[in-house]
Amino acid sequence: MGIDLGITSLLTTSDGEKVANPKNLQRLHKKLRLAQKSLGRKPNKKSNNYQKARLKVAKIHAKIKDSRLDYTHKLTTQLIRENQTIVVEDLAVKNMVKNHKLARAISDANWGELVRQLEYKADWYGRELIKIDRYFPSSKRCSNCGHVMETLPLNIREWDCPECGSHHDRDINASVNILRMGTRGVR
Ligand SMILES: [Zn+2]
Numbered sequence: 001m002g003i004d005l006g007i008t009s010l011l012t013t014s015d016g017e018k019v020a021n022p023k024n025l026q027r028l029h030k031k032l033r034l035a036q037k038s039l040g041r042k043p044n045k046k047s048n049n050y051q052k053a054r055l056k057v058a059k060i061h062a063k064i065k066d067s068r069l070d071y072t073h074k075l076t077t078q079l080i081r082e083n084q085t086i087v088v089e090d091l092a093v094k095n096m097v098k099n100h101k102l103a104r105a106i107s108d109a110n111w112g113e114l115v116r117q118l119e120y121k122a123d124w125y126g127r128e129l130i131k132i133d134r135y136f137p138s139s140k141r142c143s144n145c146g147h148v149m150e151t152l153p154l155n156i157r158e159w160d161c162p163e164c165g166s167h168h169d170r171d172i173n174a175s176v177n178i179l180r181m182g183t184r185g186v187r
Pocket residue numbers: 142143144145146147161162163164165166
């Protein structure tokens with residue numbers, strides 16, 4: 001199975017399944033913002049109120065981290081159990097996080113941790129995890145005829161191939177290409 005890691009969906013599989021980012025994280029981020037504001041309104045760092053507010057912020061941070069990790073564990077265990085071979089892109093997460101608008105969504109997606117878990121769980125369960133070159137044009141390539149688009153802006157979620165006329169969901173098309181690239185190479 002090929003997996004495309006993304007923002008709109010946390011991941012999309014070559015079977016056409018889409019997995020969303022965990023909803024409870026949005027709620028926790030909102031709570032965190034409020035707690036940070038409240039902390040900012042308490043200038044006296046020696047006061048009890050300041051210490052209470054600081055502790056609250058720290059607790060929410062910890063909860064976000066736990067919740068992310070828990071979700072990633074459930075997901076990777078399920079993926080590894082259900083598939084003999086998984087192909088993913090080798091991502092440079094650190095470079096992508098430099099874009100601040102995408103940074104939170106990407107860190108919620110926890111891509112680096114997700115791939116790391118897939119790797120060691122593949123070992124545990126005797127599965128095969130294949131990582132492919134992240135410069136492979138998985139999104140821009142038509143999985144039906146192999147035509148490669150010159151550009152395909154991120155906001156384009158569906159497109160038609162000008163060569164063969166196939167209609168593509170951006171992420172499903174990418175995950176099918178990733179699977180092919182990993183399992184038999186692309187002509
Ligand atoms: Zn095509």
